[in-house]
Amino acid sequence: MLRLPRLLEALGLARSDGRYARVLKSLARVQLLVLDDWGLTPLTPEQRRDLLEIVDDRHGRAATIFTSQLPVPDWHEWIADPTLGDAILDRLVHNARRIGLRGESMRRRAARRATVVDANQES
Structure with missing residues (x-):
């Protein structure tokens, strides 16, 4: 599991040290990629791409799970680029x-359970 930010x-x-293509290739090979915290922070134009x-x-090759507290109807607005938003969400x-x-x-x-246990131990 990776945090998306x-x-x-x-x-x-x-990208800056020349490993970009290699990292993308390794992400493409993972059978199940879990991306946590989708929609947590704003995206830069580079991050959208x-x-x-x-x-x-x-897409169509391997499973990807996105976890988010951001409601699905807000995902397009979060991506903040209509063209890339359509392309990304269409694939998702x-x-x-x-x-x-x-x-x-x-x-x-x-x-809350830990607090109850601590309180019981102090008694």
Whole structure:
């Protein structure tokens, strides 16, 4: 699992030191790529193009999971480029399965349990 903001930052560094094509090729080969925190931070124009390259290389060839707290209807606006947004989302939506989760965050639940355990240990 990779956090999307860190991956896009790493791709920018790879571009500057000549490893860009090699990194994209390695991402294309992964059977299941999980990209966490989709929509967390704004995209630069370069990152939009990187995202299209990743999605295009994997489209129809390998599984990709995107996790996001950003509602799906807001994804196009988040990409902030109508042409690239259409291209990226077209590849994502084609043959996609959407799983919506409801309820409390696992981290919040775990933190609350830890607080209860700590309180019990102090008694």
